[in-house]
Amino acid sequence: MTTSREASALPATEPAGSAPVGDESWARWDEPTGQWMLPGHCPDTRERTLVLEAAARLLFPTVLVFSVFLLFEGHYGPGGGFSGGLVAGLAFVLRHIAGGDDNLGSKFRIRPPVVVGTGLTIAVLTGLAPVLWGGAVLESTKWTITFGDFGYLDIVTSLLLDVGVYLLIIGVVLDLLRSLGSGIARDAREAGEDPPGRDLGGDR
């Protein structure tokens, strides 16, 4: 039992395709070969819910696209940087719940404070930029680009401010996941307690 647990816990380092010959391969032939989550590392096999992982895999990019839509939609309907950022943040939350602790920035690791800081920097620079052209602080300009028969597109500089807000909110959510999510789970693990979530009352 222990061997199979260890094996399935580390599919990223030992893909099933390159399994060694002998008894081992017989014991492991029915393990999942694909990785639903990008890093595919799951700390405790008993907590895996494949349905959630699959759903997260499908939903994550979709929700991100939706959040960008909300960001741009903000000028014309409900949405904006705040809502868009929250939706994107919730996508990361879903990933975190499905994929476990260290799952967040799997391929390229960006520290959440950097995202937060970038957001605020963009917002503040957007505010100060008009001064360079002799305008007042936080003044905004509108450009209209026409595409002939396809209509026209309004681009407002305050959209950049919204982008700053969007990034900052995503960063704040990532920071919450890092501190409240992974941080607390790691504390519990190191303190030798039961896997978090046991005592919430659900039957697992």
Next chain:
Amino acid sequence: MTQEVSVLAVVAAHIVLALCLPALARYNRRLAFAAGAALLSATLVWAMWQAPAALGTGVTDELAWAPELGLSLSLRLDALALAMIVLVSGVGALILIYAAWYFGPRSTDAARSAALLVTFAGMMLGLVLADDLLTLYVFWELTSLTSFLLVGQGGQYRENRRAAVQALLVTVFGGLAMLLGIVLLGQLAGTYSIPEITAAANAGTLAADQPVALGFALVLILLGALTKSAQLPFHPWLPYAMAAPTPISAYLHAASMVKAGVVLVARLGPAFSGYAVWWVPIVVLGLATMLLGGWRALRQTDLKRLLAFGTVSQLGFLMVLFGAGSRVAALAGITMLLAHGLFKAPLFMVVGAIDKACGTRDLRELCGLGRRRRGLAVLGGLAGLSMAGLPPTLGFVGKEAAYEAFVLEGGIRGWIVAIGLLTGSLLTVAYTARFLWGAFATKGLQPTGGDPVPLGLSGPAWLCALTGLAAGIAAPAVQQLAAAYARPLPSLGDAYATQYELALWHGFGVALLFSAIAVAGGLLLHRYGSALTERVVLHGLSAQRGYESVVTGMERAAITVTGRLQIGSLPVYLGFILVTLIALPAPALVMGGVLPQDQSAYHSIMQVPVGLMVIVAAIALCRARRRFTAVLLVGAVGYGIGGLFVIDGAPDLALAQFLVETLTLVAFVFVLRRLPAHFDEPDTERRVRLPKAIVASVGGVLVAGLAVIFSGARVQPPATTADFVASAPEAGATNLISAILVDFRALDTIGEITILLICAAGTASLVLATRYDKRKGGQVVTSGSGSPKHEQEVMG
């Protein structure tokens, strides 16, 4: 006069150079100091170039800063500013050259000190040039901050830290009082411009109907001046600040920073010296400071502290001269202002050189230095002559004028002040003698030190001291400068007083007699009075002990209050917040709130079920025993309110509400993993439950009442809302909410996201305080709050 250099540009140049200096200092430390000295000398040359105009109408420059608040950055080069620039830039340049040799080419403090000294020079320049009370205040506080950094140095030594903190606390306390006074005065006068206030005060139209308020304003402003210039009872910080390296002491405490208070008194003197509330405290405290400083200087054994108490004494002297408000006193004031900078700076530099050469500044250990370092002794003697007020130095010219001013004024005030100044000068001569004797005399001890002093250390001091001598001989030139400042002041006394001029020789008279008495008495006191000065200690009242007990008292009070409030119980914290909420707005609500007349129960029938759901969830929340249930019920309340937004046609709000609610739930669940599933056993005691219930329900009713009353307070949309609606398409938005958030009120948005950043950083640091995350790329953290050592300490 071919081209004008903007006054503002001169101040800005200092800041720009200061920003470049750290990089330059990394390349070559002496070059950094030299660059600073070059800029300061250029400033002096510029000021001298402008002198004819400055002595006439003054050279002004103004930049509107916040015009709606009446806040403008206005600077003006006039006679007083010119006199101070001689010290700030002229003496400053020499001190920077001195510092280059003092710090040496390998000092780690040099880079910071060079940049800070130049910054300080720029701030001080702004302060002396300020023509507007608010501009003056801004530069005033900036000099306090810069001097804090200069005195504190790298912060490695406890002595430096304490001295810097004390200087900062005292001067900033005074500065804040001064800000109050400035605002009060500005409101009374209707302007912050110093010339306009002066004109109004001289015409008698300044707040004629509110003398009490004006008196308060003046006293508050004086508080700033007294603390900054180390007047009684705020004087102890100055001697303690001697912990700073000598060049910094020479600059801050001889030439510039401590003169700021004097400059303020001199600046406003022409306006207010007729008001008793202005001159009485200045003259009384100034005289007392002069006597106390001189007396304390006689007991010091550290040469630098001896000079520091001498500075305290001289500052009191200057205060009296500028506070008296007569023409001759003002002439004497400008002269002594220059003289003090020109003799105290070289004396400090001499002490620094002695310190370098002998390794001690204690006059009980120094012996025979005068024999071996004759040049240094002559230099010290030359500066000492000016300090003691002997001819032909500028100090003598100033002292003569000072005696003359009060003798000519006559009357009780005149004679009391004149005798006081005489006594003070006698003490000055005594401590000058003590300084020279202590530093250079042969006292039958082991001869100390005596390495040759490099030219870099002695040269600037020579230049300074010789300038003091030359200025004494060229008294008519100083007369021109001083007369331009003293022009608006009345000349008290007889016809002679109206045409008194600075000169080395006025013939035999009372002033010369006073000088002779002071010199003879001072030398006698030094020779025979050591038993007296050693034994008489002023017991009981100690200003330093007063400062210490105030600071420790505040700390103790803070600990007591914190200990009572932060007791680690969430119900208590919530209780405090709710009680405050009830105590402050509730009385106003009960007294002045008007319930809207046509309050309908609901607008839309859909509100009823959603509202009921919220109410049921809220009541159930109070009954919940499990944390998880409680969190879900909080979520239900939140979603219900989001639903109400939808019904009222606010999709933006509803979207944000739903998203935030979801995220909050997630965050709650994360935290709940580490908390017990159940709340603590409900306390059954009535005496606990009843107050809780009462506070909670009163708080709830209050908030609901506030909502109803506030929503009814506005009867029609304000004009700005209509403007927003009208101009939203112009801002490129058809969604009004978005246009408000990112365009009309974008500054609010930036403020709010900044708060979010702080919250996220706070949460992370609370949870991850002990996390040691190895950085990528092999950077190993060895110290600080993220290190393995710290982690071990916190985790135990």
